[in-house]
Amino acid sequence: MEEEKTYHTHVSEDGTEFTHSHNGHAHTHKNTKVVENRLSRAIGHLESVKRMVSEGRDCSEVLIQLSAVISALNSTGKVIIKDHIENCIVDAVESGDRKAIDDLNHAIDRFMK
Amino acid sequence: MEEEKTYHTHVSEDGTEFTHSHNGHAHTHKNTKVVENRLSRAIGHLESVKRMVSEGRDCSEVLIQLSAVISALNSTGKVIIKDHIENCIVDAVESGDRKAIDDLNHAIDRFMK
Numbered sequence: 001m002e003e004e005k006t007y008h009t010h011v012s013e014d015g016t017e018f019t020h021s022h023n024g025h026a027h028t029h030k031n032t033k034v035v036e037n038r039l040s041r042a043i044g045h046l047e048s049v050k051r052m053v054s055e056g057r058d059c060s061e062v063l064i065q066l067s068a069v070i071s072a073l074n075s076t077g078k079v080i081i082k083d084h085i086e087n088c089i090v091d092a093v094e095s096g097d098r099k100a101i102d103d104l105n106h107a108i109d110r111f112m113k
Numbered sequence: 114m115e116e117e118k119t120y121h122t123h124v125s126e127d128g129t130e131f132t133h134s135h136n137g138h139a140h141t142h143k144n145t146k147v148v149e150n151r152l153s154r155a156i157g158h159l160e161s162v163k164r165m166v167s168e169g170r171d172c173s174e175v176l177i178q179l180s181a182v183i184s185a186l187n188s189t190g191k192v193i194i195k196d197h198i199e200n201c202i203v204d205a206v207e208s209g210d211r212k213a214i215d216d217l218n219h220a221i222d223r224f225m226k
């Protein structure tokens with residue numbers, strides 16, 4: 001069964017519009033650019049970790065850099081969760097969309113092991 | 114004070130040679146290729162997570178993919194640690210290189226929070 005999706009567009013603080021569908025709801029994320037930038041930095045950092053491995057750099061140094069990438073990704077995940085709560089879950093609760101909350105809870109279970 | 118570094122080359126199981134210096138010791142890592150491949154896959158996966166964010170895909174889906182990348186990086190870190198113990202720490206103990214062990218312990222503290 002195809003779920004009906006409706007879209008509406010919000011304007012975020014920096015003036016850019018952002019529409020996002022979520023099982024019939026559309027939401028704005030203020031931190032989309034922040035999240036994209038953090039992911040770009042993590043990708044660059046991970047490329048440098050890979051270079052360290054190729055160059056045979058000391059394992060302890062590689063591990064420290066790898067754990068810095070993991071920490072950065074964990075904190076990016078937290079930004080995504082908080083943004084989602086702020087911008088989507090509040091709407092979902094108001095419109096009685098239980099599925100959005102269940103989906104988030106499921107994702108949090110997977111994310112925070 | 115410049116530490117003296119000596120290098121020696123080992124031949125790993127797949128026939129490739131790999132030399133790695135570690136405060137006067139040189140070591141072979143059997144799993145260098147494995148680690149490089151895992152890091153490449155994680156980079157590709159992270160690029161697709163970034164694309165999901167740009168496309169405004171559902172936060173719960175983004176979080177699940179992000180946590181898959183983090184799990185993959187954690188398990189890559191474990192491969193690096195085990196490889197290091199197998200190939201470097203055993204040598205370090207035999208040659209009484211306490212610093213290699215201290216460095217690894219420090220890196221493990223940072224890695225396993």
